[in-house]
Amino acid sequence: MLEKTDLEKLCKEAIEASIEAGKLIQSQVDQSYRQQEKQGGYSKASQVVTEVDFKAQAIILKHLAPNIAKHDLGLLTEEAADDESRLIKDYFWCIDPLDGTLPFTEQRPGYAVSIALISRSGDPMVGVVYIPDEDLCFSAIKGEGIVRNGQSFSLAKSSDDDSLNIYIDRSMQDASYFQELKAKIRQWAEGQNLTNVYYHIGFGAVRNALSVLSHRNACYFKFPRKEKGGGSIWDFAATRLIFEELALPVTNSKGDNLHLNSPDTTFMNQQGVVYASNRALANHLKHFNFS
Known part of the structure; x- marks a missing residue:
């Protein structure tokens, strides 16, 4: 069992690695760098990878390797095969070295x-996010x-009390239910006396989640959905803890615990x-059902 002092040290090392x-x-x-496609989810954003992803991952692992050995931690990182150590060890590092590779390649924010350090039960103990462009x-x-x-x-207190801000992945715009979804959201907003509904599209999952914090x-x-994808554990691990520490809702689509260590899939x-x-x-x- 990791003690508080262990977690503090591990968090410090993760901060240094992320920066x-x-x-x-x-x-x-x-700059110019190599790009390629990888097997994964159903969207372009989940299939693009660059040599920068791998270089960033190498930097992070350089920082974390000593504590992995010291504390016998597992490891799950986006740009490597799942060795399933996450299912055996008491805790595992969960790493997304470059979340939002697509906006990165398009030279825009996102x-x-x-x-994150996650317990075998699927709960984050440490979460670190670094936003390079900011x-x-x-x-x-x-x-x-x-x-x-x-x-x-x-x-901070928000000044947009009359607005509803919706963050979604680019792929959701192509879903057959998207117009119906927008109508339902507009109906709810009107019931709450919210004048404006704004859609923000094109960030990676981590920046989408953190952007929610800017609005009331x-x-x-x-x-x-049936197709493999929907993001992976590493897309939500650190931000789940950030939201929990702020006492804000972060759940699965049914309102239950967002489990971060399924034995069946990442x-x-x-x-x-x-x-x-x-x-x-x-x-x-x-209460929405668009699966």
Whole structure:
């Protein structure tokens, strides 16, 4: 069992790893690098990978390798095969070295580095996110609150109380239910006396989730679907803890615990995800059925 002092040290090492990897990523935005497609989900965003992803991953593993050996930790990282150590070890590192590779290749905001330490039960104990283009680092230890760039972080009062902000993946626009979904969301917004509904499309999963924190009424969600995809464990591991530490809703699409260590798959398509900045909105979303 890891003690509080262990978690604090592991968090510090993850912060250092994320920042060094993020600095490398940002230095490559306008440079030439190799790109390729990989097997994975159903969207372009889940299939693109670059040599920058692998270089960032190598930097992170360089930092974490000593503590993996010291504490006998498992490992799950996006750009390597799942060795299923996550199902055997008490804790495992869960790494997305470059979440939002597609916006990175398009030289626009939406990418981040995400590192989390997860228990075998599927619950995050440490979560770190670094946003390279904004030089922002969010970190959390379970039960210890949120730190941003070395300072305690709490939600700021938003000035957009009359608006609803919806963060979705680009692929959802092509879904057969999208227009019906928009109508239902508009209906709910009107019932809450919200004048405007804004859709934000094109970020990676990590930036989508964190962007919800900027608004009083906002959400990021993905519905369950039969096809493999829907993001993977590493897309949601760190941000789940950040939302929990802020006492904000983060669940699967049914409103239940967002489990982060299924023995069957690393994909999340069977669960779906919901992040919201208020509980009423999260409760409303769980009644939607577009799977």
